[in-house]
Amino acid sequence: MPIITLLTDFGTRDSYVAELRAVLVSAAPAATLVDVTHEVPAGDVRAAMYLLGRTWRRFPPGTIHLAVVDPGVGTDRRALALSHGGHLFVGPDNGLFTPVLQDATIVRLRVPHGAAPTFHGRDVFAPAAARLAGGKPLATLGAGVTDPVMLPIPAPGRTADGLAGQVVYVDCFGTLVTNLPGVAARDASHVVVGGEFRAPLGRTFSDVGMGESVAFPGSGETIEVAVRGGSAAQRMGAGVGTEVLLRR
Amino acid sequence: MPIITLLTDFGTRDSYVAELRAVLVSAAPAATLVDVTHEVPAGDVRAAMYLLGRTWRRFPPGTIHLAVVDPGVGTDRRALALSHGGHLFVGPDNGLFTPVLQDATIVRLRVPHGAAPTFHGRDVFAPAAARLAGGKPLATLGAGVTDPVMLPIPAPGRTADGLAGQVVYVDCFGTLVTNLPGVAARDASHVVVGGEFRAPLGRTFSDVGMGESVAFPGSGETIEVAVRGGSAAQRMGAGVGTEVLLRR
Amino acid sequence: MPIITLLTDFGTRDSYVAELRAVLVSAAPAATLVDVTHEVPAGDVRAAMYLLGRTWRRFPPGTIHLAVVDPGVGTDRRALALSHGGHLFVGPDNGLFTPVLQDATIVRLRVPHGAAPTFHGRDVFAPAAARLAGGKPLATLGAGVTDPVMLPIPAPGRTADGLAGQVVYVDCFGTLVTNLPGVAARDASHVVVGGEFRAPLGRTFSDVGMGESVAFPGSGETIEVAVRGGSAAQRMGAGVGTEVLLRR
Numbered sequence: 001m002p003i004i005t006l007l008t009d010f011g012t013r014d015s016y017v018a019e020l021r022a023v024l025v026s027a028a029p030a031a032t033l034v035d036v037t038h039e040v041p042a043g044d045v046r047a048a049m050y051l052l053g054r055t056w057r058r059f060p061p062g063t064i065h066l067a068v069v070d071p072g073v074g075t076d077r078r079a080l081a082l083s084h085g086g087h088l089f090v091g092p093d094n095g096l097f098t099p100v101l102q103d104a105t106i107v108r109l110r111v112p113h114g115a116a117p118t119f120h121g122r123d124v125f126a127p128a129a130a131r132l133a134g135g136k137p138l139a140t141l142g143a144g145v146t147d148p149v150m151l152p153i154p155a156p157g158r159t160a161d162g163l164a165g166q167v168v169y170v171d172c173f174g175t176l177v178t179n180l181p182g183v184a185a186r187d188a189s190h191v192v193v194g195g196e197f198r199a200p201l202g203r204t205f206s207d208v209g210m211g212e213s214v215a216f217p218g219s220g221e222t223i224e225v226a227v228r229g230g231s232a233a234q235r236m237g238a239g240v241g242t243e244v245l246l247r248r
Numbered sequence: 249m250p251i252i253t254l255l256t257d258f259g260t261r262d263s264y265v266a267e268l269r270a271v272l273v274s275a276a277p278a279a280t281l282v283d284v285t286h287e288v289p290a291g292d293v294r295a296a297m298y299l300l301g302r303t304w305r306r307f308p309p310g311t312i313h314l315a316v317v318d319p320g321v322g323t324d325r326r327a328l329a330l331s332h333g334g335h336l337f338v339g340p341d342n343g344l345f346t347p348v349l350q351d352a353t354i355v356r357l358r359v360p361h362g363a364a365p366t367f368h369g370r371d372v373f374a375p376a377a378a379r380l381a382g383g384k385p386l387a388t389l390g391a392g393v394t395d396p397v398m399l400p401i402p403a404p405g406r407t408a409d410g411l412a413g414q415v416v417y418v419d420c421f422g423t424l425v426t427n428l429p430g431v432a433a434r435d436a437s438h439v440v441v442g443g444e445f446r447a448p449l450g451r452t453f454s455d456v457g458m459g460e461s462v463a464f465p466g467s468g469e470t471i472e473v474a475v476r477g478g479s480a481a482q483r484m485g486a487g488v489g490t491e492v493l494l495r496r
Numbered sequence: 497m498p499i500i501t502l503l504t505d506f507g508t509r510d511s512y513v514a515e516l517r518a519v520l521v522s523a524a525p526a527a528t529l530v531d532v533t534h535e536v537p538a539g540d541v542r543a544a545m546y547l548l549g550r551t552w553r554r555f556p557p558g559t560i561h562l563a564v565v566d567p568g569v570g571t572d573r574r575a576l577a578l579s580h581g582g583h584l585f586v587g588p589d590n591g592l593f594t595p596v597l598q599d600a601t602i603v604r605l606r607v608p609h610g611a612a613p614t615f616h617g618r619d620v621f622a623p624a625a626a627r628l629a630g631g632k633p634l635a636t637l638g639a640g641v642t643d644p645v646m647l648p649i650p651a652p653g654r655t656a657d658g659l660a661g662q663v664v665y666v667d668c669f670g671t672l673v674t675n676l677p678g679v680a681a682r683d684a685s686h687v688v689v690g691g692e693f694r695a696p697l698g699r700t701f702s703d704v705g706m707g708e709s710v711a712f713p714g715s716g717e718t719i720e721v722a723v724r725g726g727s728a729a730q731r732m733g734a735g736v737g738t739e740v741l742l743r744r
Binding site: 259260261262263264265266267269270271273274277281290291319320321322323364365366367370371 | 497499501508528530531532533534535536547550551554555556667668669699700701702703712713714715716720725
Binding site: 038039204205216218 | 510511513514515517522525538567568570571613614618
């Protein structure tokens with residue numbers, strides 16, 4: 001009974017997610033469907049990449065991850081299925097899968113005649129995920145691909161008294177997720193966000209008073225910056241790409 | 249293991265959807281629940297009708313579609329269960345089921361004593377859906393109905409140089425879904441929305457530049473009008489009922 | 497095949513709910529996951545308490561209710577698992593479980609080394625729920641607790657001509673849910689909200705005209721106040737705690 005996870009920017013107001021689910025429950029009735037989210041900002045491949053990179057490993061081996069944030073749908077961008085670390089992934093070739101491309105086996109999916117050019121999620125990717133759930137080998141789904149699109153992933157750099165990183169994701173609470181490794185917090189006393197806002201290192205939100213800011217090694221294993229009971233993104237005018245310095 | 253789909257305007261913030269699910273998992277533990285959406289605008293029977301009409305056929309035969317957008321809950325509007333095309337449907341008699349009423353077998357559900365007059369979804373419709381999922385024949389659920397409420401469905405008309413239709417749904421991206429048949433796009437060069445905004449016919453979003461508008465045969469088999477990276481509804485001041493002309 | 501319900505304030509935009517689900521489908525693959533909601537206002541333990549109190553009983557005995565609205569995560573507030581009325585509950589010791597603490601058997605969960613101090617939902621509570629779903633006895637999960645945190649639950653009082661209660665929850669339609677017992681509506685003619693807004697007693701929304709206000713015995717067995725086609729909360733400037741008088 002394989003698991004199929006769903007990660008899209010389709011929103012939950014319309015019929016689009018239901019049409020994906022209809023394909024999956026029809027063609028892979030024994031699979032368990034698990035939503036990651038359908039509220040990725042429209043076309044935000046980087047946000048989808050972050051969410052995929054953070055979640056896939058927590059599911060059991062054999063899980064099929066259907067991820068469709070696809071601003072180039074209907075163009076000649078390739079449609080992919082791939083295996084990595086015992087998991088399977090299906091979606092567009094636009095960098096979304098960057099975190100799982102290393103040592104991956106990748107194939108290019110055929111686009112069936114009659115697939116809606118605006119809805120490959122339903123007509124290309126979900127049918128491929130269902131086939132994989134049914135036990136079809138990856139290699140039978142298409143020809144091999146060796147040059148998938150990869151997005152540059154920013155790496156933190158050393159500074160005189162610590163590390164320089166940046167915000168890579170902002171969650172719905174306005175918490176800033178950075179690319180600074182959580183373990184580096186041990187030797188640090190505070191962070192500086194956007195060259196201006198200082199937040200002490202702590203363990204959790206409640207280490208500071210209401211409305212105060214705090215940094216901590218987050219649940220995704222990098223350093224996060226939050227405002228207790230508020231939004232760090234708003235308070236600090238910060239977003240993806242904002243510089244965050246970790247200081248001794 | 250039958251499938252039960254859920255389509256409501258209950259929102260996902262409160263306990264209402266969970267109370268439906270509780271009835272279903274208690275009374276039909278073997279059924280698979282699949283959400284269509286719970287974010288139909290409150291009381292918008294036409295939007296629910298569009299979403300139901302678009303999705304039901306994609307599920308396997310035998311699926312039970314529980315659809316509760318019910319502004320007249322607790323009044324003497326009838327509660328229905330019906331079969332059409334090998335699928336089953338349960339919900340209020342307010343026109344929501346217009347797309348599936350032709351050749352349907354329809355019964356009127358009894359309202360159990362003690363049903364909350366404001367929550368027939370939980371106390372009338374979900375129990376009926378569970379009974380159907382358990383294999384109870386439709387005819388045992390109530391007396392036959394031959395005059396269900398039907399909503400007029402606007403049909404496109406011919407013009408000197410094409411077709412005149414209208415917007416029937418606006419999705420969460422602001423894309424305008426029309427009632428103009430997708431196949432008619434073959435002989436056309438552009439659409440005119442609201443007598444003012446022109447959009448060329450294409451295949452998909454990426455056929456035009458960012459911020460430009462485009463029309464295409466949509467994934468629901470009618471013509472849609474979108475703004476790439478933006479909202480056609482906003483740009484064109486358009487909504488359900490706005491005229492859309494298809495021109496050669 | 498036990499059921500696990502999920503009630504959180506994590507929102508549905510990020511990966512947090514998916515990370516809970518990943519733990520559960522990995523460690524309790526036979527369980528059925530049912531979302532109550534993930535849109536409790538951030539840190540609003542009272543709203544979570546209301547939603548839990550309203551829904552748990554509608555699920556079958558043996559259901560495990562995972563409820564994580566946890567503003568004190570990572571502090572020394574205790575982590576609990578408890579049984580009450582044949583159901584099991586897992587979450588923080590902050591009053592959320594007040595409606596089910598009477599006659600409950602309660603244990604304190606151990607926080608595993610390495611649990612993220614900001615995400616006990618994933619690292620403490622979901623693993624405990626999975627263990628219970630796998631049949632592990634409650635008593636094996638931790639030492640007994642006899643003094644759980646309880647929130648005061650406001651009780652309505654008698655007045656010269658009826659009852660005085662208050663709003664305890666506002667739903668997504670702006671309907672005011674009070675603590676006035678539904679059965680008391682029989683002897684009453686109207687309510688007064690906030691000392692100012694009068695609404696007649698009825699049965700359902702459609703008992704009044706569009707835009708008019710109405711009170712009725714609600715589906716949660718207490719009196720509710722609504723504006724047909726509008727928001728009573730907005731119209732009456734009312735929220736949790738606003739006084740509602742029931743009058744003969």
